[in-house]
Amino acid sequence: MEEEKVILSKWTAFFFLVVAASLHVVSSAGELSTYIVQMDLSAMPRAFGGHRSWYASALSAATSASAAENLVYVYEHAIHGFSARLSDAQLRELKRFPGFVSCRRDVLLRPDTTHTFEFLRLNQAGGLWPAARYGEDVIIGVVDSGIWPESESFRDDGMGAVPARWRGACEEGTAFNSACNKKLIGARFFNKGFLAENPNATILVNSPRDTDGHGTHTSSTAAGNYAEGASFFGYAAGTSRGVAPRARLAVYKVLWERGAFASDIIAGVDSAIADGVDVISLSLGLDDVPLYDDPVAIATFAAVEKGVFVATSAGNRGPFLGLLHNGAPWLLTVGASTVDRVFSGTVALGNGAVIAGTSLYPWSTSPLRRLPLVSMGACKESSLLNQIRDKIVVCQANGTLDSVIERVTAAGVAGGLFISASAFIEYNLHFSLPATIVSPEEGQAVLAYINSSPNPTANFRFQKTSLGTTPAPAVPPYTSRGPGLSCHGVLKPDLVAPGSLVLASWPENVFATVVSSRALFSPFNILSGSSMACPHAAGVAALLKAVHPQWSPAAIRSAMMTTADPLDNTLEPIKDLAEKSKPATPLAMGSGQINPTRAMDPGLVYDAGPADYVNLLCAMNHTEEQIFTITRSRGVNCSDSSPDLNYPSFIAFFKHAETTNSVRKFKRTVTNVADGGWTYRSRVTSVKGFAIRVSPEVLVFKEKDEMQRFELTVEARVGMKPQQVLHGALTWEDDDGKHTVRSPIVATTFIPHAPRKNGP
Structure with a gap:
């Protein structure tokens, strides 16, 4: 597996190596490997008292132990089966046991606030x-790296008794003794x-306590309580709260130092289902x-089958197409977007000019006072950098910022000013020396001053937070793009x-940043990644669940998708920062930016259930055993299989050499979830070179919960180029102007490569 870029503080890995690693791996497991085994419960003989004894019998027969x-x-819930340590020979024996269905080797998965709720108009x-x-x-279940229960975000002030339907537990362990409360x-x-x-x-912290930070961050984003005086060393100062601040939290720690093993993740989801969570947030x-x-x-198919809504992260492998994960059609797949907030590190030049850059350096003013300013070009020569330690270095980073910042930091210079047009700067803002990143335009002013002054000087000032910046949101380069490899016939991501x-x-035991080799700690941290986007969506799902407890997971997802905003705060199409700020396609942003309040009253929803997902799996030519692996159900009837899942988006694939007049058709059913009768009329934002037709063009609903069907036809009028992505939208608008139900349409010649098989 190609390792996914993890958008955590860049010092987290250093923490585990130097300060206090929670795990210390000594040796490998030899010839045995862990396998996740699925069994057919219908094949269990009646003589067995239950599935546990039957599994034990199968395992004993295979291992002679x-x-x-x-x-x-x-x-028990996520799948029917078990995981066990087996040799190749034992695995072959187990496969002969009556009731064996499938197995796969255990694999390692990796993890992909004060203002964001205001930006979402909550x-x-x-x-x-x-x-x-x-x-x-x-109840939101967060499957992640655990939690720091002492955080202000997890206080239970103002919360009533724990719901009687809750069946979970607060497990004690290392440094975690009955730390649960009403939140x-x-x-x-x-x-x-x-x-x-x-x-x-050796696991030093063998408990739900978070020694990584990822789980505490995502949990508080989804459902953190009000925490006054929150900031990261003065940045983003204000009152922190989660998207659903009165929701309950249940955490399932599956992420350890090296990542999360599939067997542990399945166990976490299995427990979450049994405990009675309403929403699962999974940023893995x-x-x-x-x-x-x-x-x-x-694992999540079983959760959705039980009515649990599951939000997942799209991954951080952008900006290339087709590298998105968690593309299963029963999941909400969430990409990341920017917000209208900038953290600044300003540079005051000796001539009085003030240059605004971007930085998260944690001190309000550096000890630098009018230090010499020197330009070192691309800063490629470490030997030259080592000679100017008492100066502020200006570097023109024409390529990746990482290597330039590393060389300058290693040289021990007094400060750094990095000129870069990179859209990837979120990775680089936790500086360990006084530094800031400026645009090429601002950088030219700095270079002009250096060239015109015999003794150029400068100093820094940090900790400035600016709100209301434009344009926002935008799609950052790192967030993974669709189509998904595993189910590319369903447009993903769903939204950002x-x-x-x-x-x-x-967590207060995990340092948030490092300055001059000194670890600094903070009760709050600023991170980037689709991992951070996912709990925002999970929190919105919890709010919608509170308002509409009868809605299915698919209905909630539909409401979120069809009401998402395709426009930014300048009322222009949301931009893709990886494409020189051209309009983002739905393969980058899905339906658009999540809009919680509009999702509360979507007008119409595209509903779907387990049977619909099974029909899609049949149409994808999955075998009976493969479908059973996912659904735990035998006797699936594929006679009515259809690739046309009732999904609130459309993606049509064409071959680049395909002749014109090629047609793709989609059938959909929408349900009126608003009180009373409504009349909706279709409006199509055209796809260049295509004819888009909707039949019928008008839908009339006489009452709530009534369903109406329509067909969308996408006809190519011109040939398409290789790897081309074109897009438009279908919008249903009611005659009263209250509801706007929008679905993106994509026509593309990009076909993702076939996914690899993970098996023995």
């Missing part, structure tokens, strides 16, 4: 927040899969695998949510 010696987990005066009572009593109502940890692969590992993913080999897709430079809670 006590089942307990090899067993890792028994699963406010106390009206709209979704007060209507949902801020998510009161909806944090459940905490569990799962590392048997990790330990099975690393049997000599596995790349390049088919649905029947994807632990996230398999704030993911760049998000402030949220942070």
Whole structure:
């Protein structure tokens, strides 16, 4: 698996190596490997008292030993089966056991605030927040790296009794003794899969306590309580709160130092289903695998089947097409977007000019006072940098910023001013020396001053936060683009949510940044990635669940997608920063930026259920065993299979050499979820070179919950170029102007490569 870029503080890995690693791996597991085994419960003989004894019998028969010696987990809800340590020979024996369905080797998955809720137009005066009572009593399960329970974000001030339907527990462990309350109502940890692969590992913090930071950050983003005085060393100062501040939290720690093993993730989701969560937030993913080999897709199918809404991250492998993960059609797949906020580090030049740059350097003013300013071109020569340690260095970073910043930092210079047009700067703002990044235009002013002055000088000032910047949102380069490899007939991602430079809670034992080799700690941190976007969407789903408890996961997803904003705060199309700020396509932003308040009253929804997903799996030519692996159901009837899932978006694939007049047709059903009768008329934003037709063009609903069907036809009038992506939209508008139900349309010649199989 290609390792996904993890958008955490760039010092997190250093922390584990130098300060206090929570895990220390000593040796490998030898000839045994961990396998996730699925069984057909219908094949269990009646003589067995239950599935656990049957699994034990299968394992003992294959290993000629006590089942307990090899067993890792028994699963009850997410899948029917278990995980165990097996040799190749034992695996062959197990495959002969009656009722064996499939197995796959355990794999490692990696993880992909004060203002974002305002940017999403959530406010106390009206709209979704007060209507949902801020998510009161909806339970969000966060499957991640655990939690720092002492954070202000997890206080239970103002919260009532824990819902009686809650079946979870607060598991004790290292430095975690009954730390739950009315906000944090459940905490569990799962590392048997990790330990099975690393049997000599020592886990120093064997509990739900977070020693990474990722889980604390995502949990507080989704459902953190009000925390006054929040900031990251003065940046983003204000009152922090999650999207659903009155929702309950249950955490399932599956992410350890090296990542999260599939067997542990399945166990976490299995427990979340059993405990009774309403929403799952999962900022983890596995790349390049088919649905029947994807632990996230398999485990979450069972969750959605039980009515649990699941939000997942799209990944951080952008900007290239087709590298998105978590593309299963029963999931909400969330990409990242920017917000209208900038963190500044300004440079005051000796001539009085002030240049604004971008920085998260943590001190308000540096000790530099009118230090010499020197230009070093591209700053490629470390030997020259080592000679100017008492100066501020100006570097023109024509390529990647990472290597330039590393050389300048290693040289120990007094400060750095980096001139760059890179759109990837979120990765580089946690400077360990006084530094800022400026645009090429601002950089020219700095260079002109240096060239015109015999003794150029400058100093810095930091900790400035600017709000209301334009244009925003935009799609950052790092967020993964569709189509998804595992199910490219469904347009993904579904939407984007704030993911760049998000402030949220942070463990106080994990340092937030490093300055001059000194670790600095903070109860809040600013991170970027689709990992940060996912809990925003999970929080919105919790709010919608509170307002519409009867809605299915698909209905909630549809409401979020069809009401998303395709325009930024300048009322122009959302831009793609990886494409020189050209309009983003739906393969980058899905339906657009999530709009919580509009999602509360979408007018129409595109609903779907497990049977619809099964019909799609049949149409994708999955075998009976592959479908069983996902659905845990035998006897699937594929006679009515259709690739036309009732999804609130459309993607039509064409071959670049295909002749004109080629046609793709889509059938959809929409349900009126507004009170009373409504009449909707279709409006199409055309796709260049295509004829888009809708039949019928008018939908009349006489009452709530009534359904109407329509057909969308996409006809090519011109040939398409290789790898081309064209897009438009279908919008249903009611005659009263209250509801606008928008679905993106994509026509493309880009075909993702076939996913690899993860098997023994």
